[in-house]
Amino acid sequence: MLDELKILRDHGIQYVKDLRGATLTPLFRGRPVVNLEVPQADVDALVSMCPSKAIGSSPLSIDLGKCVFCRECEFAFPTAIQFTNDFRIAANRREDLIVRAGEDKPIRLDESAIRPEIRKTLRNSLKLREVSAAGENSGEMELNAAGNVNFDMGRFGIEFVASPRHVDGVVITGPISANMAQALQVCFDATPDPKVVVLVGSDAISGGLFADSPALDRSFVEAHHIDLYVPGNPAHPLTFINGLMDMLGIEDR
């Protein structure tokens, strides 16, 4: 017991006190800023180089729902695109994930598009079932990390639990392989109403790098209302927790 106490003392306090105001290392790849004055030839080159077809032209834009945050566009054309370390990039409307040239404003949830029953019933306690639908593991590990001693989303009553019968929503990672389509649907059907659906990571939101793969079945995403999109490759725990706090209407603490 004394050994345990010594370990506890030596390791000190670990939790991030201010989850909204935390600062990540400058190199962290968060919300990009896109320059308005980019020559057409560079725009064309950017569009064709992007590995997940996230970059669009006229005007130049990046779709964070497709972006894999490799930052190679910035390395190739540093005056056209810069990635900031702003990690608050979750949105509840798919189109809000598209960052257009000349727009340098934070990405936030559209309050009017949040279903009223979410805040009414889930604000103080949100239990979630995670389905890894061909996720490559880093996204799953970041979701686990969201509940660990550092990020501690449990302080808001947010928690991942085992059974879909016990939850208020389904969180999906991965591009959704054909082999997981049925299991995902079964899990969703087993979840009582009202329930939320959250897509985490570019793969889940758009298929990401795997969008063209014949081994996927993304009909679930097309068939259901999505309450929250959390971009990233993988999404950072702070991105995920802040997105949920915004959706639930939890103020800073």
Added chain:
Amino acid sequence: MNQYHQYVRIKGNPATVKLADIPMLEYDLFFEQAIHILHNPDCRCVSYFAKPDNGALTCFIVLSDGAGDIIIYGYRCNERATLPSLTAKIPAMHIYEREIAENFGVTFEGHPWLKPVRYPYNRSYSDWMDSYPFYRIDGTELHEVGVGPIHAGVIEPGHFRFICNGEKVLHLEIQLGYQHRGVETLMADDSSLLKKTILSENIAGDSAVSHGLGFALVTEALSGVEVDERLAQERVIAQEMERVAVHIGDTAALCGDVAYQLGQVVCEALRTVMINTTQFWCGNRFGKGIIRPAGTRYPLTADVRDEIVKNLTKVKREYGQFTDRLFSLPSVLARFEGIGIVTTEQARGIGAVGMAARTSNLNRDTRKSNPYLAYRNLEHEPILMDSGDVMARAKLRADEVVQSIDRVLDMLDKLDYQATSATPNFGLAFAPDTLAISLVEGWRGEICHVAITNDEGAIDHYKVKDPSFHNWFALALAVRDQEISDFPICNKSFNLSYCGNDL
């Protein structure tokens, strides 16, 4: 003896060979030669696959002789051919033959169990995963337990079917393939080198550096690029940091499974320090972006060095303090010792690699047998355990963490901070009609990437082998005769990859 030397032997890792130089034998001779070579316990098969061409197949076998050389040869046959099975003589070949059988309908006669590996895309049969007939034993005393594909925790999907007698597990059948995304197909299409590079980092997120490196080495070998010494060292440092982070995270998971919560949170916090150090270096906690073909975007500057030295020194001290305590707690030892034993013979029989091999006293470590990059100049001695149980796998992690941290600190001390490395090149031209292979020791074990180019120098076949491809069977053996309640801790002690297997 000479009839058993009909192969091409290449030195080094990564390595390339012209397709025209690879002998294509009659299957009978292929078969006899493979058995002859693989009877040497130092030799092992690192890849065996078929490349389709209009109904015909060209099959390549890639062997490591254990002394640094790679042996390659092959044979041709047709799809849906019937051939004698190697597995009957060399059990470790079972998984390769199953894969070829699934993809191309080849029947390997004498194979005990040609169970499909993945489903549903890119295969020769039209059946579906849902109708797969699980192995069964009928008896009034026996019962089945099915787990998954969605598990209790936030982890990847797989299905485990136990046949139990009371609490005791008679047999575990592991059904994978739920994560199948068609990675190899995407690696061989006409997309850009940039896309393939990022794809390689996304084969298995916990091994982003190692799989990224496997791909980078293959592309560099195909284009004749030799990276400079400085970059060769940085890549090894990144890989060793990945190993430390995952081993500490797995220690947390093992503590969680024996309800030692203090251990779980202490190790979670230490893992956070590790991956935040990687994030400081390259902006991503898993090291995505560190490995690029022919160069780097994130040179290891003096600032990065200072951060790594500070944090690794802290992690080494605190993790050491903690594991001293962990391995002296009777309540932990009672759950770790003698649980989930895999014997040396079993490990060799199934072709175990990496951690799963070394904890069963089987010396398999690519850093020693086929050294690449800076490992060529490092005196790497693999750490071995002989008990093959959960304790061995926990202890190996603890020891490898210390070994890797010491190595990183030592390398950082000697790194030339004046030297600069090239920036990545996504316009590399590849040699035509060539096969390139790289072996990388990820934290789980040997990762093998093979690329084959066509006459225009484009990759037209790609093969990835994650260590889990072999090691999943070790888990099935480990839980035999154990209580089913020991399954979670056996599973965590291996921490095998689903997506690395499913691809």
